[in-house]
Amino acid sequence: MKILVCISKTPDTTSKIAFKNNNAQFEDAGVQWIINPYDEWYTLVKAIELKEKDPSVILHLITVGGADCDAIIRKALALGGDEAIRVDTESDDSYVIASQIAAVAKEGNYDLIFTGKETIDYNGSAIGGMLAAKLQVPYLSLATQFELNGSEAKVTREIEGGEEVDAVTLPAVISCQKGMAEQRIPNMRGIMAARTKPLKVVPPVAIEALTHIVAYELPPAKAGVKLVPADDVATLVKLLHEEAKVI
Amino acid sequence: MSVLIFIDQSEGHLKKASFEAAAYGAAVAKQMNTNALALVLGNVADGLTQLGNYGISKVYQIQKDIFNHVDAQVFATVITNVVKQVDASIVIFSHTQTGKAVAPGVAVQLKAGLVTGACALPQNDNGFVVKKTVFSGKAFALVNITSPIKVITLNPNSFGIQMITENATVEALEVTVPNATIQVVATNKVSGEVPLSEADIVVSGGRGLKGPENWGMIEDLAHVLHAATACSRPVADAHWRPHHEHVGQTGVQIAPNLYIAIGISGAIQHLAGVNRSKTIVVINKDPEAPFFKAADYGIVGDAFEVVPKLTAAIKEMQSK
Ligand SMILES: Cc1cc2nc3c(=O)[nH]c(=O)nc-3n(C[C@H](O)[C@H](O)[C@H](O)COP(=O)(O)OP(=O)(O)OC[C@H]3O[C@@H](n4cnc5c(N)ncnc54)[C@H](O)[C@@H]3O)c2cc1C
Numbered sequence: 001m002k003i004l005v006c007i008s009k010t011p012d013t014t015s016k017i018a019f020k021n022n023n024a025q026f027e028d029a030g031v032q033w034i035i036n037p038y039d040e041w042y043t044l045v046k047a048i049e050l051k052e053k054d055p056s057v058i059l060h061l062i063t064v065g066g067a068d069c070d071a072i073i074r075k076a077l078a079l080g081g082d083e084a085i086r087v088d089t090e091s092d093d094s095y096v097i098a099s100q101i102a103a104v105a106k107e108g109n110y111d112l113i114f115t116g117k118e119t120i121d122y123n124g125s126a127i128g129g130m131l132a133a134k135l136q137v138p139y140l141s142l143a144t145q146f147e148l149n150g151s152e153a154k155v156t157r158e159i160e161g162g163e164e165v166d167a168v169t170l171p172a173v174i175s176c177q178k179g180m181a182e183q184r185i186p187n188m189r190g191i192m193a194a195r196t197k198p199l200k201v202v203p204p205v206a207i208e209a210l211t212h213i214v215a216y217e218l219p220p221a222k223a224g225v226k227l228v229p230a231d232d233v234a235t236l237v238k239l240l241h242e243e244a245k246v247i
Numbered sequence: 248m249s250v251l252i253f254i255d256q257s258e259g260h261l262k263k264a265s266f267e268a269a270a271y272g273a274a275v276a277k278q279m280n281t282n283a284l285a286l287v288l289g290n291v292a293d294g295l296t297q298l299g300n301y302g303i304s305k306v307y308q309i310q311k312d313i314f315n316h317v318d319a320q321v322f323a324t325v326i327t328n329v330v331k332q333v334d335a336s337i338v339i340f341s342h343t344q345t346g347k348a349v350a351p352g353v354a355v356q357l358k359a360g361l362v363t364g365a366c367a368l369p370q371n372d373n374g375f376v377v378k379k380t381v382f383s384g385k386a387f388a389l390v391n392i393t394s395p396i397k398v399i400t401l402n403p404n405s406f407g408i409q410m411i412t413e414n415a416t417v418e419a420l421e422v423t424v425p426n427a428t429i430q431v432v433a434t435n436k437v438s439g440e441v442p443l444s445e446a447d448i449v450v451s452g453g454r455g456l457k458g459p460e461n462w463g464m465i466e467d468l469a470h471v472l473h474a475a476t477a478c479s480r481p482v483a484d485a486h487w488r489p490h491h492e493h494v495g496q497t498g499v500q501i502a503p504n505l506y507i508a509i510g511i512s513g514a515i516q517h518l519a520g521v522n523r524s525k526t527i528v529v530i531n532k533d534p535e536a537p538f539f540k541a542a543d544y545g546i547v548g549d550a551f552e553v554v555p556k557l558t559a560a561i562k563e564m565q566s567k
Contacts, residue, residue: 011382013496013515013516013519014515014516017382017385017386019386037496037497038497041497093360094351094361094363095354095355095358095360095361098351098355117347120382120383120496120497120519121381121382122381122388123363123364123379123380123381123382123383123500124363124364125342125347125351125363125364126350126351126354126361126363127351128351129319129323129347129348129349129350129351129352129355130351130352130354130355130361132319132320132352133320133323133351133352133354133355133356134355136320137320137428138318138319138320138428138429139319139320139348139352139428140319140429141319141344141347141348142344142347142348144490154432158344158491159317159344159345159434160255160257160262160343160344160345160442161257161436161437161442161445162434162435162436162437162442163434163435164316164431164433164434164435165431165432165433165434165435166429166430166431166432167429167430167432168428168429168430178490178493178497178498179490209393210354210358210359210360210361210392210393210394211360211361211362211390211391211392211393211394212390212391212393213388213389213390213391214374214376214389214390214391215388215389216381216386216387216388216389217378217386217387217388217389218385218386218387219384219385219386219387219522222540222541222542222543223543225529225539225540225542225543225544225545226543226544226545227539227544227545227546227547228544228545228546229546230546230547230548230549230552230553233546233553233556233557233560234560234563236528236544236546236557236560237557237560237561237563237564238564239544240505240526240528240544241564244505244525244526244543244544246447246448246504246505246525246526247448247472247505247561247564
């Protein structure tokens with residue numbers, strides 16, 4: 001069983017969101033980078049659990065990005081995994097990213113590919129579905145539970161207005177979210193081990209981007225809160241009814 | 248050239264977000280002087296002609312039992328074939344569970360640029376630029392799609408619908424459908440309650456409510472408002488409430504018309520999931536709670552006193 005886990009680096013959740021170069025680029029000065037929480041908490045940890053159950057599982061991590069991703073990928077390796085692959089290119093187009101991962105995945109003959117449901121910076125929710133289409137394997141999105149049985153998997157996933165349990169024959173691509181696993185803190189042994197785990201840097205395949213971010217915008221500031229005294233809820237109801245017109 | 252809007256259905260009923268996608272797609276078609284066509288997969292008996300009210304001229308329907316469940320690869324292949332058949336150059340989905348599952352596959356099969364989570368009409372004066380939410384609603388990105396075919400998923404509750412009185416024509420399409428790639432073992436639909444992602448009003452509780460036994464008053468308030476209930480992350484982590492109610496950066500992101508936050512401090516990760524709400528009301532006993540800075544209306548006070556009074560006051564207003 002070979003598993004590939006997609007890892008993305010994102011700004012820490014408390015980062016100030018600001019832009020530079022005429023709003024064309026994210027202002028990364030002073031920003032702490034983390035593993036995208038969906039990739040770490042729910043996706044990587046689930047894959048590690050599968051490997052703990054069956055030590056013959058081969059677990060590879062992959063990221064697409066520049067050398068500044070290495071710290072993040074080492075952090076991920078400190079949690080678990082046998083080796084990591086970094087495709088050495090940067091892009092803000094999900095088609096390019098998915099194509100790079102697909103090229104590596106094809107070569108590696110993985111049975112299972114896990115992605116987080118989205119990144120907390122770009123909020124794309126696109127890589128998993130694109131990968132599945134590129135590899136022509138089933139795609140199970142928004143998984144909350146996952147059980148492996150040989151080359152079959154049972155996946156519980158969020159659908160419109162509820163959940164669905166699906167059976168699938170591997171290979172498959174799964175996007176993961178809350179419920180799959182619980183957050184773990186890397187221990188000293190893991191951190192030491194991660195230093196010597198292989199991190200392969202591979203050149204990108206030639207793919208033309210289909211989208212380009214031209215600028216960023218910040219939402220307009222809120223006008224400020226209107227406070228209503230606690231003993232006068234009738235006024236709040238009136239404001240919501242007549243001014244905001246929401247009830 | 249035309250605009251094709253994928254209309255999602257569940258158990259034969261059209262989804263609310265789909266009407267919004269239809270109206271958005273029709274507005275895109277108008278910008279480009281072309282037709283807005285809709286595609287419905289599955290057995291929907293009523294309401295298809297009414298898509299005309301949202302600006303759709305023609306609805307294509309493919310009725311097959313395989314569409315009762317969303318098999319992402321099957322849907323993506325069928326939709327791709329229809330796009331080619333009707334010569335659509337823009338394909339619109341709602342950014343819902345189904346849209347997220349299917350749109351990326353369609354984009355790959357058509358080698359089309361994809362923008363997910365769009366929140367405004369495209370700007371055509373310099374390329375084809377779509378505005379989307381990024382950083383969990385804390386900012387927007389303007390994305391230029393350069394491929395000949397373009398795929399967009401629209402954030403629910405982000406486009407103002409203008410209805411017209413027109414009927415759409417409905418036409419059955421015959422296409423070959425690929426084999427299923429997944430096998431559905433069970434479905435578990437939350438019935439009765441208002442689903443969180445579709446709710447116009449959401450009443451949400453945090454750790455300030457002290458324990459699960461105190462959620463009665465949250466449910467009462469939600470009930471009078473026909474609202475869905477939500478919660479902060481620690482509340483779901485402590486199993487006071489089910490995980491699907493967890494909103495925020497690592498939970499569900501919502502954009503209702505009204506979000507009422509009760510006993511929630513307003514941590515940045517929580518705000519990331521709710522800051523696109525049109526109106527935010529905060530009830531918190533701490534005047535310094537950060538949530539007040541993101542709120543439109545607020546009450547500084549004890550939730551255990553304020554919430555039952557609020558429910559009663561709303562009931563009174565409704566009875567008038
Ligand atoms: C990477 C990361 C991701 C995260 N993702 C999320 C997420 O998706 N969603 C999320 O919610 N959190 C998330 N968090 C956690 C977040 O930082 C906060 O810890 C959490 O939102 C706090 O929940 P809370 O407001 O319910 O509790 P608290 O912060 O404990 O606040 C409780 C509030 O209740 C008020 N209160 C107490 N008693 C009363 C009373 N009787 N009447 C009225 N008010 C009262 C208090 O004044 C206080 O403001 C994340 C954190 C991290 C690090």
